[in-house]
Amino acid sequence: MQTIIGTDVQAAAQILQQGQLVAIPTETVYGLAANALDEKAVVQIFDAKNRPRFNPLIMHVGSISAISQYAIMNDLAQKLAHAFMPGAFTLLLPKLPVVPDLVTAGSPKVAVRMPNHALTLALLQQLPFPLAAPSANVFGYVSPTTAQHVYDGLSGRIPYILDGGACTVGVESTIVEVVADAVVVHRVGGVNIEAIEALIGKKVQLPATTVHKPVTSGQLKSHYATTTPLIRGDVKALLAEFADKKVAIIGLNTYYEGLPKAQQYLLSVDGNLTEAAQHLFNVMRQLDGKGYDVIIAEVFPDEGLGKAINDRLERAQVLHK
Structure with missing residues (x-):
C-alpha cells in the first residue's frame, strides 16, 4: 500500500467514508482515525498499530453538542466540556448503544474529545460519524507529533496522512471522568490538573498508577517507549x-x-x-x-x-x- 502525505481534507474524508484509515493531526499528537461506528474500519486501527484489543480507543467529535449522540453527560461533565473543549481534554462517559464495544474494549464507558486543530475539525464537520483515533504509531512506541513521524512508523500500512504541521501541545489529552460529584483523572495530559481544580473548586481524584485492565487509553504501565533504554x-x-x-x-x-x-x-x-x-x-x-x-x-x-x-x-x- 502506498502512503500519501497531504493536506486535502476532502480526500481524507472520502477515504474514511470508504472504511479506510487516515492519520489526522491534533494539537496533542497525531491520531490514527477510522469511522468509530464501523467495526470493520476500527479493526484496521488495531491491526495497523499492532495494538491489543483490550486497550480502549478515544472517540473524536466535531462539536460538544455531538457528544449527546454517543454518550450521556451530566451537568458537571457539561461544565467541563464547555470549559476545556475543543482542547487537549477527554471525558470518559457512559456510552450509548450506537458506540461499538470494540471501541471501548467492552467497557460501558466511552472516552470522547473535541480536538483543537483546524484541519481535523474541518474533517470531522464533513463526516456523518465520529472518529476513533489512538496515536498514529506502532503500539508502545513514542507518540508522533509530525506527519513525518507517522510516515516513519506506518508507511505502507495506511493510505493517507493529513499533514497539519507539528503538534502544538505535544503530549496526549488529559482524561477525566465524573463520578458522583467528584472528578477522577485517569490520565494526566495537555490540560493542567490545576486548571480543572480551579474550575470545579476542589481537588481531583488520582487513581493508582498501575492499571492492569485499562478503562481508557494511555493507562498501560509500559508505553511511549524508545528502543534505546x-x-x-x-x-x-x-x-x-x-x-x-x-x-x-x-x-x-x-x-x-x-x-x-x-x-x-x-x-x-x-x-x-x-x-x-x-x-x-x-x-x-x-x-x-x-x-x-x-x-x-x-x-x-x-x-x-x-x-x-x-x-x-x-x-x-x-x-x-
Whole structure:
C-alpha cells in the first residue's frame, strides 16, 4: 500500500467514508482515525498499530453538542466540556448503544474529545460519524507529533496522512471522568490538573498508577517507549552509574558537568513546561536514532504540564527496568 502525505481534507474524508484509515493531526499528537461506528474500519486501527484489543480507543467529535449522540453527560461533565473543549481534554462517559464495544474494549464507558486543530475539525464537520483515533504509531512506541513521524512508523500500512504541521501541545489529552460529584483523572495530559481544580473548586481524584485492565487509553504501565533504554531519575547519579556508556540527557533547562553539551537535549531553555511538553516526543525520537546506549531523563517539576512529562517518561522507562 502506498502512503500519501497531504493536506486535502476532502480526500481524507472520502477515504474514511470508504472504511479506510487516515492519520489526522491534533494539537496533542497525531491520531490514527477510522469511522468509530464501523467495526470493520476500527479493526484496521488495531491491526495497523499492532495494538491489543483490550486497550480502549478515544472517540473524536466535531462539536460538544455531538457528544449527546454517543454518550450521556451530566451537568458537571457539561461544565467541563464547555470549559476545556475543543482542547487537549477527554471525558470518559457512559456510552450509548450506537458506540461499538470494540471501541471501548467492552467497557460501558466511552472516552470522547473535541480536538483543537483546524484541519481535523474541518474533517470531522464533513463526516456523518465520529472518529476513533489512538496515536498514529506502532503500539508502545513514542507518540508522533509530525506527519513525518507517522510516515516513519506506518508507511505502507495506511493510505493517507493529513499533514497539519507539528503538534502544538505535544503530549496526549488529559482524561477525566465524573463520578458522583467528584472528578477522577485517569490520565494526566495537555490540560493542567490545576486548571480543572480551579474550575470545579476542589481537588481531583488520582487513581493508582498501575492499571492492569485499562478503562481508557494511555493507562498501560509500559508505553511511549524508545528502543534505546531510557532511565528517569537523579541525573548526576545516573551519569556516574553509566560512565562507561554513550549517554544522552533529556533535561528542562540545565546542562550537567561531565558530558558534552551536544549530548544534552534541553526541552526549554526558559524552563517553560508547556514548551518542554511540546518538544518531548520529538526529542525522544531524535535520540532513539543516534546510537546512544542509554537515555537519561530528569525528573521534571511536578506541576502544570510537568506532571504529564513525568508520566510519559515514567512509562517509557518501564520496559528497560
